[in-house]
Amino acid sequence: MSDAEIGRHARRAVIASTIGTMIEWYDFYLYGLAAALVFGKLYFPSQDPYSATLLAFxxxxxxxxxxxxxxxxxxxxxDRIGRKGTLVATLLLMGISTVCIGLVPTYEQIGVWGAVALTVLRMLQGIGVGGEWGGAIAVATEWSKFDKRRGLAASWPQFGSPLGMLLAVAAITFTSWAGSPEWFETIGWRIPFLISALLIGVGLYIRLGVLETPVFKEMQEKNEVAKAPVVDAIRGYWRQILLTCLIRTGQQAPFVLFTTFLLSYGTKNLGLEKPFLFNCVLAAAALSLFTTPFFGYLSDRIGRKRMYLIGAFTMMAFAFPYFWMLDTKIPMLIVFAVLISLPIHDMQYAPQAAFIAESFPPSVRYSGSSIGYQLASITSGGPAPMIAAYLLHTYGTSSAIAAYLAFIAAISFVSAMFLRDRSKEDYTTNEGWARGEALASGGAVPVPAPVSARP
Structure with missing residues (x-):
């Protein structure tokens, strides 16, 4: 294959990863937005609004x-059969689950079974998203063309997140404008979920046309494909997995609060209108479309680790001013706070993909990076809106939430200090990755093949 053909396939792989990720995040964010707006009332009826909101979250x-x-x-x-086929499966699982959510009857229609169905489908969504990220980053970056631009290449699948959120917020906004509040609570909110069926078709068409990555093909030729990659990743790279989880702490939770929790807090505690908050989040997501690839590019220039540390420190400094501006209820300050929240988040989010993927050799890259990345969903992103709701309910002030944000950003900063920057090392082979590890530790080059691949 000529250099021109390799370059063309590499660019197509980045585009496919970005669009596929965008579709999956569109599906995932829809649920968060609906949970903040209507699910508490429709599926978890309660005399206490706080309890209903907490159940929805x-x-x-x-x-x-x-x-x-x-x-x-x-x-x-x-890691066992290939990146491409696995990503097709995650897209189908995510898309079908999302369409089904749009068809679930409410509590008034089938009682508690509506909440049960919603919960099961939400978990299937989570399984699909959990398998998406590591593969999307591998597909986008495991090409020699991007050896010196991995930060930028890996930031494009990350770009799919704000793009998916932009589409999700836009879909919810347009349907809320299309009819009365009563219409939205009965029919309108379902339409964006059903639209996902069309997006699945687009995503499948694009992903099926992408080649398997050269890195995985080379592992197959060298008989370096792990038989038990998850076991190998946990046994040999548990430290990288743990640090991956910890560096995400101060990135994922703020994102959930800046987008999903903001809608609940703004409408119920500050008395703001839903359309106003939607427009603010839309504007922030639109700005994030530019800042995500920019900070990915910047990480290629100044190093992944340095960019990440700058981002974590900035998040610490921003925590209290963010809520101070919201609590003024002054429209211009609220717009400014929301508008800059996602770009500040992107200072960690953009370089994060390459920073994490580079921490694992090709044989366990999908497994190791995915496990570490998604563990933060339990420790950070998942509980964030519930913790914020609890802190606000208990202490009656947003300063408690701001302190929480600053604390978890500090965790990311400290954790990133212990994760080595491999942005200039060989990324494409197990042997090259092991050589970089050995040089950094001052030891001998270890055997590059994974334990479970050895005869």
């Missing part, structure tokens, strides 16, 4: 709990 949390399960399942197959 509990099902939101279950989607995060399921994500490490998806990371283990699809991580195994992604």
């Amino acid at each position: 509990s099902t939101f949390f279950l989607g995060f709990v399921a994500r490490p399960v998806g990371a283990v399942i699809f991580g195994h197959f992604g």
Whole structure:
């Protein structure tokens, strides 16, 4: 294959990863938005609004709990049989679950079974998303063309997240404008979920046209494909998995609060209108479309670790001013706070993909990076809205939530200090990755093949 053909297939792989990730995050964010707006009333009726909201966010949390399960399942197959086929499976699982959510009857129609069905489908969504990320990053970056631009290449699948959120918020906004509040609570909210069926077809068409990555093909030729990649990843790279989880702590929870929890807090505690908050989040997501690839590019220039540390420190500094601006109820300050929240988040989110993927050799890259990345769903992203709701209910002030944000950002900062920057090392072979590890530790080059691949 000529260099021109390799370059063309590499670019197609990045586009496929980005669009596929966008579709899956569109599906995932829809649930969070609906949980903040209507699910408490429709599926968890209660005389106490706080209890209903907490129950709705509990099902939101279950989607995060399921994500490490998806990371283990699809991580195994992604490292065992290939990146491409595994990503097709995650897309189907996510899309079908989302369409079914749009068809679930409410509490008034089938009682508690509506909440049960919603919970099961949310968990299936979480399993699909849990298996998506590691494969999307591998497909986008495991090409020699991107050796010096992995930060930028890996930021494009990350770009799919704000793009998916932008589409999800836009879909909810347009349907809420299309009729009365009563219409939205009965029919309108279901339409964005059903639209996912069309997106599945687009995503499948694009992903089926992508080649398997050269890195995985080379592992197959060298008989370096692990037989038990999840076991190998946990046994040999548990430290990287743990640090991956911890560096995400101060990135994922703030994102959930800046988008999902904001809608609940803004409408119920500050008395703001839903359309106003939707527009603010839409504007922030639109700005994030530019800042995500920019900070990915910047990480190629100054190093992944340095970029991440800058982002975590900035998040610490932003926690209290963010809520101070919201609590003024002054429209311009609220717009400014929401508008800059996601770009500040992107200072960690954009370099994160390459930073994490580079921490694992190719033989366990899908498994190791997925498990570490998705474990943060349990420790950070999933409980974030419930913790925020609890802190607000208990202390009656947003300063408690701000302190929580600052604390978890500090965890990310400290954890990133212990994760080595491999942005300039060989990424494409087990042997090259092992050589970089040995040089950094001052030891001999270890055997590159994974334990479970050895005869």
